[in-house]
Amino acid sequence: MKKCTRCDNKPATLHITDIQDGVVEALHLCQSCAEEYFESAEQAPNIEEPVAFADKLPEIPDIEVDSEHANLICPNCGISFAEFRSKGRLGCPHDYISFEEELLPLLENIHGGTQHVGKYPKRAPDASRKQFELIRLRNELNLAVEDEDYEEAARLRDTIKNISQNAGEDEQVSETET
Amino acid sequence: MDLESLTNTSGEWLRANGPESDIVISCRVRLARNLAQFPFPNKASDSVLDEIETCLHDTISKSTIGKPLSYFKVNDLDELDRQFLVERQLISREHSQGLGSRSVSVSEEENISLMVNEEDHLRIQVLHSGFALKDCWNEIDQLDDAIEEHVTYAFSEKFGYLTSCPTNVGTGIRVSVMLHLPALVITKEIQKVFQALQKINLAVRGLYGEGSQAMGDFYQISNQSTLGESEEKIINNIEEVVPRIIEYERRARVALLEENKQNLHDQISRAYGILQNAQTISSEETMHLLSSVRMGINLGLIDDLKIPTVNELFIHTQPAHLQKIQKEKLDTGERNTSRAAYLRKRLNNGTDHSQN
Ligand SMILES: [Zn+2]
Ligand SMILES: [Zn+2]
Numbered sequence: 001m002k003k004c005t006r007c008d009n010k011p012a013t014l015h016i017t018d019i020q021d022g023v024v025e026a027l028h029l030c031q032s033c034a035e036e037y038f039e040s041a042e043q044a045p046n047i048e049e050p051v052a053f054a055d056k057l058p059e060i061p062d063i064e065v066d067s068e069h070a071n072l073i074c075p076n077c078g079i080s081f082a083e084f085r086s087k088g089r090l091g092c093p094h095d096y097i098s099f100e101e102e103l104l105p106l107l108e109n110i111h112g113g114t115q116h117v118g119k120y121p122k123r124a125p126d127a128s129r130k131q132f133e134l135i136r137l138r139n140e141l142n143l144a145v146e147d148e149d150y151e152e153a154a155r156l157r158d159t160i161k162n163i164s165q166n167a168g169e170d171e172q173v174s175e176t177e178t
Numbered sequence: 179m180d181l182e183s184l185t186n187t188s189g190e191w192l193r194a195n196g197p198e199s200d201i202v203i204s205c206r207v208r209l210a211r212n213l214a215q216f217p218f219p220n221k222a223s224d225s226v227l228d229e230i231e232t233c234l235h236d237t238i239s240k241s242t243i244g245k246p247l248s249y250f251k252v253n254d255l256d257e258l259d260r261q262f263l264v265e266r267q268l269i270s271r272e273h274s275q276g277l278g279s280r281s282v283s284v285s286e287e288e289n290i291s292l293m294v295n296e297e298d299h300l301r302i303q304v305l306h307s308g309f310a311l312k313d314c315w316n317e318i319d320q321l322d323d324a325i326e327e328h329v330t331y332a333f334s335e336k337f338g339y340l341t342s343c344p345t346n347v348g349t350g351i352r353v354s355v356m357l358h359l360p361a362l363v364i365t366k367e368i369q370k371v372f373q374a375l376q377k378i379n380l381a382v383r384g385l386y387g388e389g390s391q392a393m394g395d396f397y398q399i400s401n402q403s404t405l406g407e408s409e410e411k412i413i414n415n416i417e418e419v420v421p422r423i424i425e426y427e428r429r430a431r432v433a434l435l436e437e438n439k440q441n442l443h444d445q446i447s448r449a450y451g452i453l454q455n456a457q458t459i460s461s462e463e464t465m466h467l468l469s470s471v472r473m474g475i476n477l478g479l480i481d482d483l484k485i486p487t488v489n490e491l492f493i494h495t496q497p498a499h500l501q502k503i504q505k506e507k508l509d510t511g512e513r514n515t516s517r518a519a520y521l522r523k524r525l526n527n528g529t530d531h532s533q534n
Contacts, residue, residue: 013376035369077217089297091221093214093332093340096347103344107337110345112379113406116338118349121331122323131214131330138216142223164215 004030074098076136078143092135134163179248179286181259185494185502189266189288189305192489196308200476201424203356203396203489206267207314207413208303209322210341210350212332218342219278219295227278227295233329234294238283241324245290247283252276258507261498267305269293290321297342298350300325309420311353311413319409338405348405353416357423360395360473361430368397371423378415379403395469399423431477446474450483454525458514464495464521483525491524 004012005028012028070082079091081099090096096103107114137160144153191204212218216230238247252260252273260274269282273296280295293301302325304318332340338348346352362368372382381402399420401412434442449470452459472488474480493499495517501508504516 014372014382031369031373034372077221079221087220089220089342090218090344092217093212093334096334096337096340106344107347107405111348111403111405113348113403115336115406116334116348117406117411118338118351118408119319119322121326121333121339123326123330131332134215135217138223138226142226145223 004028004033006030006033006036069102072099072102076139078139093131094135130163134160137163179284181250181262182502184262184266185499188486188490188493191267191289191305191307192486192493193307194485194489196306196310198421198424199308200485201358201427202309202420203358204305204307205309205311205314205356206303206305206352206354207311207318208301208352208354209318210298210339210346210352211300211302211322211325212340212342213299214330214332216299219276219280219297219299220342222278224278227280230299231279231281231294234300235281235283237325237328238292238294241321241328243285243290243321243324245285245287247285247290247292249283250281252280252282253278258498258501262502265493265496265498267291270296270301272296273301290317292321298346309355309424311355311417314353315409315413346404348403349407349409349412351404351409351412352400353413354398354400355416355420357397357399357420357427358395358469358472359397359423359427360469361434362427363395364434365430367426367430371397371426374422375399375419378419380416380419431473435477442477443474443479446470446477446479450474450480450525453521456518456521458511459518459521460514461495461497461517464517465492468492468495487524491521494524495520 004010007030010030010032013031014027014029014034070080070085072081073079074091074095075098076094077091079095081102084090084095084099090099104114137156141153141156141160144150144156194200194203196202196204213230213233216222216226219227219230222230235249250263252263252269253276255263260269263269263282264271264274266288268284268288268291270293273280273282273293276296278295280293282294283292284290289305291303291305293303302318302321304314304321306314334340339350341347341350359368359371362371375382379402381400383398383400384396399416401416404412407415449467453464453467453471468488468491471480471483472485475483475485475488494503497508497513500513500516500520503520508516
C-alpha cells in the first residue's frame with residue numbers, strides 16, 4: 001500500500017489528479033490529509049478544463065533503482081530501465097521480458113497480482129519472436145536514418161518487408177489448418 | 179458525421195435512459211491493446227506511428243463492428259476541434275495533446291470510440307447511459323475479438339496484454355462509473371464513501387480529476403488494478419459496490435428533505451433562477467448550479483425541466499462547445515457571456531421538449 005504523499009506516514013486512501021493552472025499533479029492522500037485537501041479545494045480558482053473521464057491511474061510507485069539495473073537496456077527498442085523509470089512508459093512489448101526481474105516488484109505493488117487472469121487473444125502469440133525481431137529492426141532503421149546511413153537503411157527496410165510478408169503468410173497457413 | 183452537426187446533439191450516454199440514471203450518469207469500459215510487432219507509441223518514430231495508424235485504420239475498417247464509424251485524424255484537427263472531442267468524452271486529453279499520427283473512430287451514437295496511438299496503439303472505449311456495465315463489457319469484448327481477427331496483439335501468458343504503462347498491463351481494462359452525489363457532498367458523508375471504496379481497492383476521483391464539490395458533485399469510481407483478476411471479477415467488484423453508494427445517496431437526499439425541505443427547495447430554485455437569468459457565468463458556477471438543479475428534478479422540486487437536458491447542458495456549456503456553437507473563437511469573458519446567453523435560451527422556452 002502506497003503512503004500518503006503529504007504526511008508520508010499513513011496509507012494513501014484517495015488518489016487524485018490535481019490540475020492547477022495547467023500543472024498536473026498526482027496526489028495520494030490519507031484520510032486526514034484528504035479532508036484538509038477538500039477544505040482548501042473549495043476555494044480553488046476557476047479552471048476551464050474540459051469535463052473528461054480521468055484515465056490517469058495509479059502512479060508508478062517509487063522504488064529505488066540501483067545503477068546496475070538502471071543501465072539495463074532492451075535489445076529491441078533500445079530503452080533503458082532508467083529511461084522507463086523517468087518517463088513511466090515502456091518502449092516495447094519485449095520490455096516485459098528484458099526488465100522482468102525489475103518490473104515484478106513494481107507490478108506486485110501496483111496490482112497485488114503478478115500473473116494474468118482473464119481474457120486471452122484467440123490467436124496465440126506464437127509468432128512473438130518474429131514480432132520482437134521486427135521491433136529491433138525498426139529501431140535499427142531509425143538509427144540508420146539518423147546517421148544518414150541510407151544503404152544500411154535500405155537494407156533494413158527490405159529485411160523488415162520480407163519478415164512482415166512471411167509473418168503474413170504464416171498466419172494464413174495456420175488459419176487454413178485450423 | 180461532422181463535428182459541426184454534433185453541436186446540436188448529444189451522445190446516447192447523456193440521455194439518462196439507462197438503469198439508475200438519476201444518480202449514475204454513465205458507465206464506461208476501456209481496453210488497452212498493442213500490436214506485437216511495433217514499439218509503443220512513445221518510442222516510435224513519426225514514420226512508425228504512421229505505419230501503426232494506417233495498419234489499425236485498415237483493421238478497424240475491415241472488422242465487423244456492426245455499426246458505422248466516423249473517422250477523425252486527430253493530428254489534422256485544430257486545437258478547438260480536439261478539445262471539443264475531449265469534452266464529448268470521445269478522446270482523452272492525452273490523445274488530444276499527443277504528437278504524431280493519431281486518430282479516433284466514433285460510432286454514430288457516440289457509444290464507441292477507438293483511439294489509435296494514444297499511450298497505447300489502440301484504446302477501445304464503450305460508454306453507456308446509467309448503470310449498465312455488463313452491456314459495456316459484452317459490447318467491448320466483441321469489438322476486441324473482431325479487431326483481433328486481423329492483428330496480433332502483444333500478449334504474454336504471464337503478464338497478459340502488454341501495455342506501455344505497467345499500470346494497465348494484464349487485462350488492460352479500466353471500468354468506470356460516473357456518479358452524481360450532491361446529497362452526500364452536502365451532508366459531508368462523501369468521505370465515508372471514499373473510505374469504503376479504498377478498502378476494496380477502487381479509485382474515486384472528481385469529474386475534472388480532482389474531488390472538489392465546486393465542480394458539480396460528480397465522482398468517478400474505477401478499478402485500480404488490472405493484473406491478477408479477470409475482467410468479470412473486476413466488473414463484479416464495481417457492480418457490487420455501486421448500488422450501495424446509490425442507496426446511500428438516496429437516503430441522504432431523503433434526510434435532507436426531512437430536515438429542511440423549504441431550505442433545500444429554496445436553494446434549488448435559486449440555482450435554477452440564476453441559470454435562467456444570468457448575463458455572465460463561469461463554467462465552474464454553471465456546473466455547480468446545474469448539479470443543484472439536477473438533484474431538484476430528481477426530488478420533484480423542479481418539474482418543467484428534464485434530466486437529459488441538464489446532462490446535455492453540462493457538456494454544451496464547456497468552452498469548446500460554446501465556441502463551436504457560436505462559430506467563433508471566444509476569450510474567457512466572452513465565453514462567460516455566451517454561456518449565460520446559451521443557458522437562458524435553453525432554459526426559458528417554457529416546456530422542455532427534449533427526448534425522453
Ligand atoms: Zn497524510
Ligand atoms: Zn523494448
